Amino acid sequence: MLSTYIDLALGLILLFLLLSLLVSGLNEAVVRMLSIRSKFLWAYLRDTLDGSDAQGKSWLPSKIREVFGSLPFLRDPRPAHDSRPAPSESSEMPAQEDKAQDAMTVLLYERVREIDHPKRGRTSIADLPPERFSVAMMEMAAREPGGVEGLLEKLKAMNSPLYGHLKGVWETAQRDLDRFRQGVEGWFDSEMQRLSMLYRRYVRWVVAALALLVTLLFTMDGLEYTKTLLRDNGFRASVTAVASAPGAYDELKARCAQADPVPCITETLSQPALLTMLDQGIVRIALPAEGDPSITWNGGAWWDRLTTPSHWPGFLLTYVALLFGAPFWWDLFRRLTGIRSRR
Structure with missing residues (x-):
């Protein structure tokens, strides 16, 4: 149970760190471009x-x-x-x-x-x-x-x-x-x-x-991301239990709704929750196992998600988290993972 909460904390910190770095990069680009x-x-x-x-x-x-x-x-x-x-x-x-x-x-x-x-x-x-x-x-x-x-x-x-x-x-x-x-x-x-x-x-x-612009363009719902992380952890636990509990295989088969759930399980385990959430942005970047990456317009789904009131508390959580800045989240990530500073 403790590892589940640690995974959840690391996932949230990593998400806020990456988005904060994006905000800092955009800010630096604007500052340099306009002198x-x-x-x-x-x-x-x-x-x-x-x-x-x-x-x-x-x-x-x-x-x-x-x-x-x-x-x-x-x-x-x-x-x-x-x-x-x-x-x-x-x-x-x-x-x-x-x-x-x-x-x-x-x-x-x-x-x-x-x-x-x-x-x-x-x-x-x-x-x-x-x-x-x-x-x-x-x-x-x-x-x-x-x-x-x-x-x-x-x-x-x-x-x-x-x-x-x-x-x-x-x-x-x-x-x-x-x-x-x-x-x-x-x-x-x-x-x-x-x-x-x-x-x-x-x-x-x-x-x-x-920060507001990045949150809305990616429609990053911090609460939904938390639920996705917990759901993925539970799904991985079910996959692990297949070897010792044969009944768990029926549950995975029902979830994937396929005759053979192995491809579904493989795809789910190989795609982190962070990539799943990034697919909700105004554009969608696909990284297939074979072939070149592709960028597709996702305006319709993005607008529906943006105008759904149930996502607004999650948007607010993400926006407030980005206001802390990348140094705050990097320091928190470093303390939680034990990474030592060169200083």
Whole structure:
């Protein structure tokens, strides 16, 4: 009896692990295709260095709908890619009080573009090391006549939000250049941690949407899968009992409804319950013993299954399980099976 429950637990964990990996793969594909990480970084940099755009709207998304709309598709905050190495000296900062369009963002990219490679004409930088950012600030300060003081005056004249941050770091460092560089590095590192937390919060909504999509496309009923696992275990026990209990053969023959139940038994034992459940999706993938795999449309049966209220609690169970994520289910699977981590 204990082995039956262990098989049930392993089967459920394996199902949720595989589907969670599918959700994670889809999420990573969407993130890479739309360059979401890079856009998040440069949206933050534009807000921090140059402030909001002319319409007074922040580049960084503030609402969930902006994650699914404006940031990935409509507003691209990334600078245009430049394959040239960073120049020996920084370009001149605008002297007028009315700041040039994204002047600080362009100047920063000019100092860090050596670590860039093109992606559809835009920068692909998605991770800016704090050390590189602090060095870029020092290079900009070295270009100004008054050093850091001159840079701060230019930032104040441009009404850049970066002025307040650097001014505080400069005063805390007591006007020591080395301590100022370290302070800028520490400040930017903490800002990147905050940005990462914001990014993960938005990604949770994307994962939730993808988990719902996977659950509905595969119509994966977690409760039905549990019953299928238990039924398969009972069926296998009946097959095992044939050798010692001749009466069990009649039960198997009645279940298979054939003159010779051996082919039916062989087919049932060779097809795990997981493959049986995956056949309920919007498309059906057949893996015959002989011949090539085939993919067939299963829209009619899928829609009937999707609109059957008795399956909805199972769909909800699967959806909630996928929200835990693949790392959770892998850790649970590893603990239950005794697989040790390399660490």
